[in-house]
Amino acid sequence: MADILRLTLSFLLIVVLLRMKMKIGYVMLMAAGFLSLSAWMSPYEVGRAVYVSLTDPVTVELIAALWLIRMFEMVLREHDILGEMMAAAGALTPSRRAAIVSMPLLIGTLPSVGGAYFSAPMVEAATRGEEMPPEEKGFVNYWYRHPWEYVLPLYPGILLAAALSGIALRDLILANLVFAGVMAASGFAVSMRNVRGKEGGRGREAGRKRLASFLPIGGVLLLVIAFRMELYMAILVVLAALFLFYRYGWKDLARTLRYGISWEVAVLIGGVMLFKGVMQASGAVENLSAYAAAQGVPLLPTLFFLPLATGLLTGLTIGFVGSTFPLLASLAGGGSLGAVALAFAAGFTGVLFSPVHVCLVLTREYFAADMAGIYRRMLLPAALVLAAAFALYFLL
Numbered sequence: 001m002a003d004i005l006r007l008t009l010s011f012l013l014i015v016v017l018l019r020m021k022m023k024i025g026y027v028m029l030m031a032a033g034f035l036s037l038s039a040w041m042s043p044y045e046v047g048r049a050v051y052v053s054l055t056d057p058v059t060v061e062l063i064a065a066l067w068l069i070r071m072f073e074m075v076l077r078e079h080d081i082l083g084e085m086m087a088a089a090g091a092l093t094p095s096r097r098a099a100i101v102s103m104p105l106l107i108g109t110l111p112s113v114g115g116a117y118f119s120a121p122m123v124e125a126a127t128r129g130e131e132m133p134p135e136e137k138g139f140v141n142y143w144y145r146h147p148w149e150y151v152l153p154l155y156p157g158i159l160l161a162a163a164l165s166g167i168a169l170r171d172l173i174l175a176n177l178v179f180a181g182v183m184a185a186s187g188f189a190v191s192m193r194n195v196r197g198k199e200g201g202r203g204r205e206a207g208r209k210r211l212a213s214f215l216p217i218g219g220v221l222l223l224v225i226a227f228r229m230e231l232y233m234a235i236l237v238v239l240a241a242l243f244l245f246y247r248y249g250w251k252d253l254a255r256t257l258r259y260g261i262s263w264e265v266a267v268l269i270g271g272v273m274l275f276k277g278v279m280q281a282s283g284a285v286e287n288l289s290a291y292a293a294a295q296g297v298p299l300l301p302t303l304f305f306l307p308l309a310t311g312l313l314t315g316l317t318i319g320f321v322g323s324t325f326p327l328l329a330s331l332a333g334g335g336s337l338g339a340v341a342l343a344f345a346a347g348f349t350g351v352l353f354s355p356v357h358v359c360l361v362l363t364r365e366y367f368a369a370d371m372a373g374i375y376r377r378m379l380l381p382a383a384l385v386l387a388a389a390f391a392l393y394f395l396l
Contacts, residue, residue, distance in 0.1 A: 135373025311350025
């Protein structure tokens with residue numbers, strides 16, 4: 001119970017400080033400090049959590065990736081590559097709404113949290129001239145990046161879920177395909193209602209001529225998906241090619257480098273990773289799982305609430321899968337497809353609403369959106385996904 005209280009207070013602190021318009025990186029640092037003090041962590045434990053969190057290769061690679069994404073975005077913007085991409089998408093897709101969501105959907109195939117920062121300027125370009133508040137743009141960028149995580153084997157969460165539950169990966173993908181479809185379709189119900197209803201798909205020949213504008217992003221996708229290259233390395237390779245193509249001199253390189261390296265980004269990622277590290281070091285996530293088992297909570301609520309809470313706490317799919325699925329499998333005496341699919345949908349819903357989910361953090365920061373406004377738009381689509389999960393559970 002003490003862990004539940006501490007975590008609840010930590011999340012309340014995060015919400016209050018965000019509502020006060022504080023930068024989220026500093027908010028997460030303060031929340032990590034509060035959690036470490038309330039958990040009576042020793043100076044050694046705190047120091048070790050700081051060291052492990054900030055020297056974690058994931059932290060370093062993520063900061064590097066985001067700095068490179070800022071440089072990549074600058075090059076694309078300066079040479080109007082983003083505009084060409086959106087013109088091609090507008091000409092080749094059947095509707096303007098489809099053109100708007102095509103960018104986060106495309107970038108969502110990248111198994112990297114940095115992708116939300118990648119697609120945000122594209123959504124901004126696609127919605128230029130539309131009556132859309134920042135919260136709606138943020139929702140579109142965030143929501144349409146994530147349907148892939150239910151079904152794309154490039155994401156480690158679904159691979160781990162299949163392995164821990166003993167369910168065939170193909171079967172889990174087919175079950176989760178329902179959730180991915182509901183997620184993609186339901187987003188239209190709460191966004192883009194004021195988008196001008198002009199038809200897309202016009203000027204297809206002109207659109208095809210602009211397809212070359214997709215080469216930079218296509219190159220990143222190819223390197224990540226086909227060659228399994230880390231995102232930061234893939235962007236570095238493509239960025240180097242763009243520098244050569246556009247004949248960048250030393251002054252241009254220095255200007256791009258200065259724009260890309262951002263202290264705010266480093267604090268942002270460092271704060272999020274430190275809060276996650278303190279949660280792990282304090283034993284809060286593991287204790288929550290053990291508490292549910294000790295109290296004899298019935299199976300169905302456990303299948304739903306335990307992954308949901310853990311996903312909310314960690315903001316990582318692999319986090320809730322790795323920490324709860326072994327316990328759920330033991331409680332259920334093995335895994336059934338319906339139970340595993342429900343647990344996955346519940347956990348991923350928690351991940352989507354987690355204030356430590358880096359995609360949400362980056363989206364909110366880019367569009368300077370109110371977090372509550374993004375959350376409000378997520379409620380109905382998330383409820384529909386969960387309704388589909390419960391229906392599938394009882395059917396299977």
